[in-house]
Amino acid sequence: MKNLSIFASALCLYGLMATPIGNLAGIKTMPVAAQTVNGFNVKEVRYGQGGMFQQQPDGSWLEKNRDGQFTFQETNRDEWSVYLVKSDGARVQLDLFKKEIILNGSNKLYDILSSSATSSISQSSTPRNAATRTPTLPQNDANQPVSTEPLPGKQCVYNNGLYVLTVDWFDPATIIYTGGNTKDFSNYEMTEDPHSSENITLGYSSCTNVKNRVAVVRIVGHDIANEGIVIAAGAVTGIVTGAAGAFACVATAGTGCPAAAAVVGVATSAAVSATGLALPDIEEIAYLGSPGTEKYLDVSGTLWTVKTSQTVPLSRSRNAFLEDPIVRGAANFITDGDPGPKSITFNNQSGYVAKMTVIYHEYKDFGNGVIVTLPVVKSSGDLPLGFSRHVDIPENIADIPITVSITGTATIKSDIYSTTIPANFRGNKCFKTWATIFDAKAGTCN
Known part of the structure; x- marks a missing residue:
């Protein structure tokens, strides 16, 4: 392990979303906002057919278009974006870098035609999360603020593969991404030891009664070629956003932090100091991320075809002998009666x-x-x-x-x-x- 002190002028806090690692590798880091209108000071955004988003004096946002008016609450800002949520849970990102208005993290609604740091209505107060303040963290799938403290809930990793898994559960924000290739696990460090750790064999789960912990899952004794791991559709893997929990990304003025949509929350405070230890046995890691709070994270396959997926709800009890054809032939683990005295x-x-x-x-x-x-x-x-x-x-x-x-x-x-x-x-x-x-x-x- 390496012991490293990292000093930087900005701290990027990451939530964890359902995006495979491989999909993030090609995403470029957003440049630091230097233009007159940016994510920290924008108050009005206009799009086609007369539509607009406009910040109100109380800090809320009002969308106006030919369909009517809709009120949104602001949840976060970074250099290039404002993040909003409506009462029905719909999440909107006003992305000034891409010049797009994005729904729920991935669906483009409109192209932005113009933006302004002043509003056509009178502002009686400074916007929440303005550049003079550190922005709050992005919201999670349940539209609850991402917390760096453990929150009540449940997460589970289920072993559906022909190997033994070691599951380490880390508290939020104790895993630090230091920059570089997101698929290279040597670029992650831990500021604290895992909250808990256990080995699980086929048909067993490792669970935590917290909804925003980070799981590091290893296949015991096996060096994994990470590029050979098959990530099933819908799996929550790697640096992701949208689930409760956070990685800390340490870099200078935001550079070096992978910039997936709606993830970056940049602290505007002075230099940040973090001491991290390299994750051990990185060659064994099959998964690093937040499993979420609604479904099991299934790790399946063989040593050469490791797969992850999330299809089984946590409300369902698991039985490997009914689910998995590999072990279905075994009625139970005890195959020759009860043991003698x-x-x-x-x-x-x-x-x-x-x-x-x-x-x-x-x-x-x-x-x-x-x-x-x-x-x-x-x-x-x-x-x-x-x-x-x-x-x-x-x-x-x-x-x-x-x-x-x-x-x-x-x-x-x-x-x-x-x-x-x-x-x-x-x-x-x-x-x-x-x-x-x-x-x-x-x-x-x-």
């Missing part, structure tokens, strides 16, 4: 075939007072993903520790795990495998 269970949660071997010792009486201990070898057999098997251990065995070893088939390292347990243990001991053929892992089930 003294038993060892092996559970394969990995993307490869694995086997557990158990060795214990029994006394053998050969007569004439000759009693020796002989090893007894039992195996779970080769088990695919999603299967478990129990190995029963007799009550009366030699007082020699029992050896448990786990091996993988076609894994880079065939000997994955080995341990011993006392011969006089009672109950059930459980061991499992996870991760990939490149970095196979095993341990206890707890």
Whole structure:
């Protein structure tokens, strides 16, 4: 990890929207506004057929056209745009750079014919978010202000793939984008450790009871060629805007920050200091973004065809055995009944075939007072993903520790795990495998 202090004259705060990383790579950074009329001082915008947006003395905006008059509230300004929202939730961006009026972040409504820093009506107050003040953050999909503090809600990442995922949940604004290629995860830093972190195998979810955390999702032990990742339509991935949460983009006067529509909120204060640590294991990252609060973020596919999508609502409970044809054939994880009173269970949660071997010792009486201990070898057999098997251990065995070893088939390292347990243990001991053929892992089930 690198420890870096970044000083700049501006801090760009990013919300997270449903736009794939690849779609942002070609977007140019907007130049800093230097013209007389800009996003910070504009008060009137005119478009075709006599239509106009006009700021009112109370800070609200009034749209006038041949269909009538409509009132909007201002939510944010940056160098080139004013962001408005109507009571029905419709979001409008007055983009002076593109000379367009944009609906809900992507739909062009009109071309801007002219703009003015003065209004044809009397202004009795300075507009909110004027250049003398730091603008508020962009609004999210629910038209609630983006917050740099955790907000109550729910986000979930669901593992629907043949690998183990590590999901790190970061609090808002603790992930910093430092400029450069948005698909290069070395250009992101963290100012704090994750709020929480956990590993999830196929059919399991990692959730947080906050609606604006940032998820960094890794495939354990696998170096991912990021350009090979397939991003399904509608997936929320990378630097995006429209969901609650924020990246901080540190740059000089706004330059170097990727400028997707409706994302940039520039602080006009003095120099900003931020200390960030590089994200660890960036070669394993499959996703970096905010999963949103309405649907699971599904990570699926194989090591070579990683996919993300969002189609299943959070209100629905998940069952991999019903959803996924890969594991549908397994009725449940326990495939051979209940474990015995003294038993060892092996559970394969990995993307490869694995086997557990158990060795214990029994006394053998050969007569004439000759009693020796002989090893007894039992195996779970080769088990695919999603299967478990129990190995029963007799009550009366030699007082020699029992050896448990786990091996993988076609894994880079065939000997994955080995341990011993006392011969006089009672109950059930459980061991499992996870991760990939490149970095196979095993341990206890707890």
